[in-house]
Amino acid sequence: MAASVHPTEEKLPPKLKYRWFPSWRMLTATLLCLCFSRMLLYFLNVKNLTYETTKFDTKTAENCTSRKAKSNCSVHMMNSNMGMAIVCMIKPSQFNHSKSANYIFDNQSTLLQMEGSQNLIDEKEMNSENAGKTFGAAERMDWSADEQGYIFSAFNLGLLTMLGTGLLADKFNAKYMIIGSVLIASFANLLIAVASALSVYYTIAGRFLVGVSDALLQPSVNSLITRWFPPTERSYALGLATGGRQLGTLLIVPASGALCSQTILFGGWPSIFYLSASIGIAFVIIYTALGADKPSKQTCIAEKELKFITASNLNENIGKKRMQRKVPWLQILKSAPVWSAVIAVICHEFPLMTMIMFLPSYLHDVHHYTTTENGILSALPTACLWISKILSSYLNTFLQRRTKLSRTIICKILNSIGSLGLGLFLWASTLLDSSHAPLAVILLCASMACAGLHTPGCQASLVSLAPAFSGAITGLTFFFVASAGIINPIITKWIVQKGTHLEWNAVFYMSTLVALIPVVTFNIWGSADVQWWARSSKDHTSSSTVIVTTESPRVRHTTCDFNVINFQQHQKPSVKCSENV
Incomplete structure (x- = not known):
């Protein structure tokens, strides 16, 4: 078996004197972070899901008090602005049917707790029989349960196109791919805002396009990172860029609720989509002016920084002009390091999906938190994940520069800590009942903090094994991740029938076992060195x-x-x- 090629040893980056930012590399990573944060206005992928709460009329609240009705009143949604908007878009009478909520739960989308009270949406407007005809308010739709299910499932179908978009990211200009992703999402949100009242099929088409835009984004970002950043800095760049997902999650939920509750701007719910499209267009203008596919195309970059990046990436065959070969699919599919990284990412994402998607239900069923407390506590693990991702990604870069540890060893150490911590803290939380609820929340936050170490671990490996084909490998990986995102809620709902402590323990046992798999597979076959092929x-x-x-x-x-x-x-x-x- 051929040995992997040892990476180029890098010097420390030069000291630069830009006026507004430390380096163009940092500016590029910041722009990508803003891109992910802004894209959260359009969608929330399987890695970062959220839930919203709203008030219902008295009859609906009473229907949701029984254990069976509570499971029927849990709706999975895959998009934070759509999660809030759907509440405003549909007439209140549609929420009185448990069949509707149950169907959407079956359709693997995110968690919308229908049993609580939160002042994000005006109660009088929601309970009014003429809510759809309120003066100045946008029209509300009479979508059936099946139609609501199709809306959320369309996103998953669009996300599965990542298997093909990964190939495009390596062959075409990654900057234009990112811009294209934002423009598609902006058009999709305008389509939903303008045409939803005409036909539900326009909304379904818009949701599909949002999934496609997400499928374009992740491979393009990974491909761009391999061109802009030396090997030692890619982990930090990846953590900073993808951390925008968590940052966006923490900011978007209250903003969507505020827009949804007013009628001055576009009558209420359409303002969520108009704002999303406007911010997207503004980002395109900024990124068109400041962004570049690779350093050599950036006219304002300092010569010292350009030489540093060029010398560091010389032996990686990056760039479409240098790469005249087809994607070596046979070698990729036969590569043990590639599959160990793919398996590690899937095993990391699967329990993470369970944690974030079902955390509100778990806190309510097992620890009996109120809806207001639930909303606040459910945001804490996301904040822990974001902070951990940023700090651990920087630690990876620091260790590569300041120690003699190889890149592979560093990735394996961080990934092992992440997998062990994620699995063991989830398992420990199953030992606690409602009398130790605060400690359970602390353990869940610790598990999410450990999950952040997978970014400088197995995810950094994805952009290190074959930098010239990072888009293709990323597309392959997240195709399986998207598939797992479809399967996860189905399995969880099959296990959790009554919401008992034992049922939730079974879900966490499953997540623990999945999280621990990379401790074996990635440590044996994993690598962060460029492969010979x-x-x-x-x-x-x-x-x-x-x-x-x-x-x-x-x-x-x-x-x-x-x-x-x-x-x-x-x-x-x-x-x-x-x-x-």
Whole structure:
């Protein structure tokens, strides 16, 4: 079996003096973070789900007090703005039918607790028989249970296209892919706002397009990170960028509730989608001006930073002009490191889905928290996940630069801590009943904090194994993750029939076992080194010269000579760069 190629040893990044930001790399990661945060206005993928609560009329509240009705009043939704908007879009009478709620629960979407009270939506308006005809209020729809189910299922179908969009991310300009993703989502939200009253099929089409936009985004971001960041910094860039999902979750829920409860702007619920589209268009304008597919296309980047990135990524064959090969699917599908990373990501996401999707139901059923308390406590694990992801991703970069530990060892250590912590803290929470509710919440927050270590672990491995094909590998991975997102709620609902402590314990036991699998698989077969099949044959020669062209008026070309005796013997390469004016 051929050995993997040892990565290029990097120097510390140069000290730069930009006026508003420390480096263009940091600015790029920040823009990607804002992209993920803003995309949460459109969707919330299987990694980050949320729930909303709202008031119902007295009859509905009474119907939800029984144990059977409570399970029927739990609705899974996959999108934070859609989760709140659907409450405003449908006439209150539609919520009186437990069949509707039960159907949507069956349709694997997120958690909308229908049994509580929260002042996000005006009670009088929601309980009014003429709510759909309120002066200045937008029209509300009489969607059936099946139609509501199709709306949320459409997102999952769009998300499954990631298997194909991953290939596009490696072949085409990742900047334009990201812009295209935002524009598609913006158009989808405008379509929902304008045409939902005409036909439910427009809403279904809009939701499908939102799923497609998400499928375009993640592979494109991973592909762009491999081009913009040296290997030692990719973990931190990935954590900062994808942390936008958690940040968006914490900010969007109250904003959607406020927009939903007013009628001054576009009559209420349409304002959620108009705001989403407006922010998306604003982001496109900013990113078009500041973003770039790779450093050599950024006209404002300093020569020191450009040379640092170029020299660090020389032996990875990144960039569509250098890569004239097809995706080596046979080698990818036969690669043990690839499959160990794929399995690790799936095993990380599966219990994470259970935690975030069903946490409100668990806290209510087992620990008897009120709806107001539930809403606050359910946000704490998401905040812990965000903080942990940022800090642990930086720790990965710090350890690579300041210690002699290899990149693979660092990823395995962090991923092992994440998997063990996630699994064991979930298991420990099953030992506590309602008399120890605060301690149970602390354990759940600790499990989410440990889950953040998977970003510099198995997810960092995805962009390290084959940087030139990171989009394809990301698409393959998250195709299975999306499939798991469809299966997870079905299994959980099959287990949790009455909401007893024993039933929830069974769900957490399953999540614990799944979370612990990567402790074995990733530690045995995992890797964060560039694989031999991810390189062209010319990379094994004794030397090569790469010319990186920039449009900077000061330097036209940066030429770097890359010399190494033998990659297989882990020889350190020497890199010399010169400027040609």
